[in-house]
Amino acid sequence: MKKTHGPALLATFATALSLALAACSSGTGAAKAAGGGAANSDGSPKTLRIGYQLIPNGDLVVKDQRWLEKALPKTRITWSRFDSGGDVNTAMIAGSIDIGLAGSSPVTKGLSAPLNIGYKVPWIFDVIGENEALVARRATGIAELRGKKIATPFSSTSHYSLLAALQDAGLKETDVKIVDLEPPDIQAAWSRGDIDAAYVWTPVLSELEKTGKVLVTSKDLAAKGKVTADLAVVRTAFADRYPKALSVWLQQEDRAIKLIRSDRTTAAAAVGRQLNVSPDDASKQIDQLVLLDGRQQAGPQYLGTASRPGALAQNLYSAAQFLKAQNKIPTVPDLDVFQRGLAGKELGDAFLR
Template identity: 60%
Template sequence: MAPFARRTLLLASATVLTALAATACGTGADGGDGAGDAGRTQVRIAYQAIPNADLVVKNRKLLEKALPDADVKWVKFDSGADVNTAVIAGSVDLGLAGSSAVAKGLSQPLNIPYKVVWIHDVIGDNEALVARKGIGSVKELKGRKVAAPFGSTTHYSLLAALEEAGLEQSDVKLVDLQPQDALAAWQRGDIDAAYVWTPTLSELEKDGTVLVTSREIAAQGKPTADLGIVTETFAEKHPDVVDAWLKAEDQAVELARKSPDEAAAAIGAELNLEPAEAKEQLGQLVLLTAEEQAGADHLGAPGAPGALAGSLHDAARFLKAQKAVDAVPARSVFEQALAVEELARVTG
């Protein structure tokens, strides 16, 4: 499988950061050390409405069962850019963010102290650029208003699609909208196209035309993925929690592969989808076991960081060219950000 390349982040105002902290952990005052009430470990997990195995872990309470003495809090975010903001605020310990957002988080000026510990999915047909009927190609978007959540994988893929079509970013009117906001703008007639992910994508497809999918963008050499991140502080202080989380994610991937109907039922319950639709959306993603992720094409092993580092580096360089980051660190920085030691603990 090809290596990976998700989901413009400015430091939020103190008011926004305070609100995020309060939402994610009640007080936001523990500085991410995992100390909860009465000495119980607090685990704050950022998740997104993406039909992958992470929602199986949440719905089936796999982590809660593995850690009965911990307080596990799941907090929903709309994009990886929002997850980055929450990490900066000290509101999140573990979470899901797209490869584009992670590449940005590891670059300047953010330099977020987190590590990539899991690959939730390799993005395929579940992310796509949809335009109004009558627009038949990406090139025909010139002069049109196009929405995407800035700093997300779809933003990255949109810029790649424009480049492939011979268009400059300035040739279209880019609008920074989260998926649900993009849907509302689409229904009002305010935008001509949007690059979003499921389940919003399915709504746009009902009366729009898919111009390109992230699977096709990947075939052009710019793949994307949804990644699991953990703050360096939390990983150091609570290796047992990280291990339990990895094992829970791996268990959920195995369930999705062996019993997709069961996994789809859990995902459908989280996304308010019929099981059949959830199963279809799940099938649009590539899920990897822990053992597969430890391979050279992905996260890699201790002393041998995988190809994901190169993909993140390439994504950061792409973002720099788009003026979305100030500077791109050396590839070694991305290699050091791969939590291969943590992954090795659970793969033996």
Template identity: 65%
Template sequence: MTHLVDRRRLLLGALGLAAAPALAACTGDPDPAPAGPGGAPKQLRIGYQLIPNGDLIVKDLGWLEAALPGTTVVWSKFDSGGDVNTAILAGSLDIGLAGSSPVARGLAAPLNIPYAVPWIFDVIGDNESLVVKPNISDLAGLAGKKIATPFSSTSHYSLLAALAGAGVPESSVKIIDLEPPEIQAAWQRGDIDGAYVWTPVLAELRKTGKVLTTSRELAGKGKLTADLAVVRTAFLQQYPQTLTTWIRQQDRAVKLVRSDKTAAAQAISRQLNLDADEAGAQLSELVLLDAAEQAGADYLGTPAAPGKLAENLHDAAEFLTAQGKLPAAPGLDAYRKGLAVQALADARTA
């Protein structure tokens, strides 16, 4: 694969270091986007990742640029949710993508990132899985094995959840912190026995390995993970109409997937440098939700009744706390306040 993705990692220390390449592509001024005509910002800075969901469709087809003619849209590629968190803390990004595990940490102390979740890009399904060498038959067989995953990512969260669910002590497995490109290289060299990772690297590992469990299976057991949009609180407050427009384009992309999957796959294939069939296959492994579904009780919900996404984030924080990855999980109310449900409601009625 030409493009290899690490989209969900949250930095555990030295917060600014890993984000330096991504920040170099962004403007450093905390608020470099004064209002232009009609109250829209002169510049909208978006952090995207190479994930086969609606965001790549919006980017490829130029819908946002057409919907915001007075705004310069700057698309900067990020490799991880941790880098997105860092960029928003620095005021160098307006809207970005981060997995539910990094967002659960971002809304907790000590980070307390001033952002909110206005959209669910996708619920992670079969596109994120645990793949092992063919001689390993079950999760119990991981004891003493080297398993790689990007630490503090949704994959890391899912790996620990899978081990806990199977009664396999985390300490009995040699869990190694590697980025997806490094995972692929280590797998090819025979340095690791397995990995919990996402596409497109996952697709390469599946060619010679065996899938033990998937994030879709774990979601069915209450360990849901997702790719979420995060928007700077200051941007949301200053430019609510722009965010409404952004949400509507994302909703449009989900509806294109349902009405014309061929066109959607072609857009994604151009962004990922894949053939359309492979892009379509990767797209099918995600669960995409339109605006009406996201307003349901299981997801973002409404201003009157925030949805279960807040509970999922809180559960993730408690799990990370139990694993020693987070000092303490904030109360459920912190995650309810972290859902920009009014923005979603405005987009549905605009």
């Protein structure tokens, strides 16, 4: 049975125009910039644009079961697939989506200068565990990767974890050659023999494990203080204008976690359909994550409440310090920037009333 609680979470684009163009063409599906518009007569949005990723958490259950479409019958729900949190950040800046999934590292960047994306975190999709890992072809330890070519999606949680793993092994970033590839491209490059190692997540990770060796997982790094998570981000303007719709969205995500706990067969089948894998494989992938329900997330270890922001703010602040040390962001924002970035009020309205 899936563990339902885990340790507390620790953890420049050139112009606005170039970002907007990138958002409309990146990956496998940035949503079109058009959308939103006036509200329906009942106050619900006419359109809700969601950016999702192929990660075996509750979001895929919500999508597969069409719960949002049923709960918001007057709202047109669009689902656009992304390959990484960096692409989600780009789409958020372009105004292409209203809610998206991004890892804690890209969210840290999104809340920091120079991006300062106008969004906040209302939900934790999952705490990352063994579903993200560093896999190598002909190495038994990380130190053996010196001079090797390692692929990972830049600005992702995997990128953050790779840098942490190298640092822990006594290697500098310049001791290896890190290349920026999205997960599908990593799988293709691995098949061609173009790369020596990769830090990536399932389902691509599962394919690489067939011919490679796992050197370290994100669960291993979490035990050393470098915890990562998949977070929801919602445009602040959308959250302010449509609080009821956001509450409905939160309740459906919570419903998915409860289904995973109570009826794994149905939940695994739903996730399997979205990932195009068997229910058994989907269930195994689900087990590699830590999933939290709404009440758990409103606790002090995680998102917290409006009056008392949770430990996630400190975790993102710690991640910002690490990213600054790696020259990935120019400055570290004050802690209150990350505290304001947590949507504790919205989470409390959905589950604690």
